[in-house]
């Protein structure tokens with residue numbers, strides 16, 4: 384089989400040096416993420432040409448693919464198993480490429496997601512068809528619970544070309560770094576931000592807390608900065624600078640290995656037996672304003688949630704050590720955040736969910752056109768972030784301006800998440816709006832240098848259907864009534880997937896209007 388990438392449309396990707404198709408059985412099935420987007424201009428490719436090329440394309444990208452005729456539209460359904468608790472904290476995205484049966488043959492597999500949902504993207508079939516096919520083809524799903532995915536049902540018209548381009552991109556298993564290696568001089572359309580990110584020239588210094596200060600003083604500062612910004616940096620945090628530098632270097636080294644070595648890890652699926660997902664995953668933003676756009680892929684490759692079993696050996700020890708140290712720092716920060724709102728540290732319970740995401744932002748030939756990470760707030764309790772010296776992280780100030788957060792050697796960033804949970808109480812929700820979560824994003828700053836960052840998300844340990852978070856009772860008074868209804872982690876994530884990860888926050892859905 385030749386190179387699986389065909390230069391067939393403006394969305395096509397150039398060949399990647401050394402690229403070989405995955406060997407059947409040696410790697411997970413091809414997968415593509417399922418952002419939610421609407422149909423956009425069909426003018427990019429004459430429909431006749433598309434129909435003509437589609438069978439060739441599908442055959443060329445997967446050995447099992449059979450010709451299909453009339454690749455008309457994409458459909459999606461979401462399946463949920465009733466009563467299931469979320470089993471892992473990962474986005475569950477599955478891919479289906481169409482094939483023989485009713486033009487909807489299952490080629491990808493379903494990924495168990497953070498809400499045990501399965502999202503199928505079927506090419507060539509209508510939604511009902513997709514639902515039927517999905518229920519026939521997977522043993523995981525309860526047919527009675529097949530329901531059209533909320534937004535996709537309304538805007539199911541994924542753009543065929545864009546979705547196909549995404550499929551192709553993932554098929555290369557080479558990531559964004561692969562594009563750069565192939566010598567692209569322009570950014571493929573899938574990565575072009577609908578609105579190029581604008582940076583305000585204003586200088587912004589991130590507030591800083593020296594953790595070697597007396598505890599009471601540190602708590603006052605943490606409180607002040609968590610209230611006014613929702614993001615601050617910590618110094619004298621006890622994590623040796625060498626440990627941070629080594630972790631960042633290990634991620635760089637992993638991503639800069641030759642294609643053959645790194646592509647083994649490339650998958651967009653959450654794999655039970657491989658707790659690492661190395662992929663470029665778009666952050667969907669269903670609320671994107673008209674004109675509708677194709678899914679925006681971020682200019683980055685990420686190792687998501689590397690757990691002991693899955694971390695590539697070349698960076699395993701370094702990352703585990705880093706994670707261990709950062710977890711103790713996380714405890715310290717959690718203590719201070721709670722103390723800052725007058726809640727005893729003994730109420731902290733267990734900070735169970737720690738999720739690590741290691742981002743590699745390759746240099747970009749047209750940095751002004753891409754997003755390294757789309758604008759968003761973090762969902763959980765808080766995040767501790769390490770970045771190298773390249774820069775690109777930005778925060779949105781209250782007046783809407785996006786400003787650079789210049790990297791400070793040795794400092795780590797703390798970012799308050801939407802949900803500061805404690806036991807059955809809880810953050811911005813728990814803290815009854817004492818703290819805020821700040822919108823942030825990453826832009827590309829360099830045509831030459833790759834940027835590396837590692838985010839460690841501290842999430843609620845209990846995230847079942849009966850684990851409700853709400854404002855801590857001691858923070859609710861006659862003067863300051865509860866600002867949020869109680870919610871579960873699942874409801875929170877559902878709202879994020881419906882309403883996007885950026886502000887106005889999906890949290891607003893749970894806000895109690897003040898008279």
Ligand SMILES: O=C(O)CCC(=O)C(=O)O
Pocket residue numbers: 740742756761768770776823824825836837838
């Ligand atoms: O890469 C960064 O600096 C930020 C990453 C981030 O915001 C995230 O992973 O949530």
Ligand SMILES: [Fe+2]
Pocket residue numbers: 759760761766823
């Ligand atoms: Fe973030």
